[in-house]
Amino acid sequence: MDILSLFVPGAVAFAILGRVPAIDQFFIETHLYEYEGWVHVAKFLVLIYILGHFLFFFGSLLDDWVYDKLKDSIWKNKSLQDMVVRFKIYQTGIADGDTFNxxxxxxxxxxxxxxxxxxxxxxxxxxxxxxxxxxxxxLLAVAIFGSQSDVGLALVSLLVTAFSLVRYMTQRKKSVDMAYQGVITASVDFKDFVNKS
Structure with missing residues (x-):
């Protein structure tokens, strides 16, 4: 999960940030473009790991700003979610979704x-x-390439951003549904809950 969610986006961000002259100069002065020797490789890995964490943090804002706001209009059928929410309340006694969703x-x-x-x-x-x-x-790439008047790369970045947004939304929905369906399928108490409701 760390490799997928942190290192790869951090490495891509590193490559894109290298297109900014001031940042590129900083990378040169700190020898981040040198990959011979374990010290240089370690510096590069630490940097992309840190970049990955920043990207992960800013990306997590999309859960509230985008996913939570759009999911109900995209996926209108909420019967599975409603059923699981009722079952969670039945099992835990906690009705507040903000405390424990x-x-x-x-x-x-x-x-x-x-x-x-x-x-x-x-x-x-x-x-x-x-x-x-x-x-x-x-979005970072669109901003950088757009400011440098590189229309081709800005358009490609915009296309990749749009595809990534769609893929993020669908995979998140799939994982949420899989969690809901897993509990319904595997819980021995679910049948009792259905009979009582």
């Missing part, structure tokens, strides 16, 4: 009771986080 509860439940299902769900979530970080990288 249904997806986090399902993730914790799968991790404890069905680790293999959790791993499958986590793979989809890792992919969604990778594309979420690529959205931020793409």
């Amino acid at each position: 249904a997806f986090k509860w399902c993730s914790a439940w799968l991790l404890i009771h069905q680790p293999k299902l959790y791993e499958q769900m986590e793979r989809h979530m890792a992919e969604s986080k990778f594309f979420r970080s690529l959205v931020v990288v793409g």
Whole structure:
């Protein structure tokens, strides 16, 4: 997950930032373009790891700003989500979704009771986080290439950003649905809950 969500977007951001003359000069002066010897490789890996964390942080804002605002208009059928929310309240007694939302509860439940299902769900979530970080990288690239009047690369970056946004949204939705379906399928208490409701 770290490799997918942090190192790869960090490396792409490093390459794009190298197109800015002042940053490129800084990279030259700090020998970040030198890859011979373990010290230079370690410096490069640490830098792209740190860049990856910043991208991950800014990308996480898309969950509130984009995904949460658009998901209900894109995926109108909320019956699965509503069913799981009711089941979570039945199991935990916690009705407040801000304190403990249904997806986090399902993730914790799968991790404890069905680790293999959790791993499958986590793979989809890792992919969604990778594309979420690529959205931020793409916006950065559009800004840099646009400011340098490189229309071709700015358009390609815009296209990659749009594709990454769609992929982030669909993979996030798939992982959330997989968590919900996993709990419904694997929980022995779900049948009792259905009978009582």
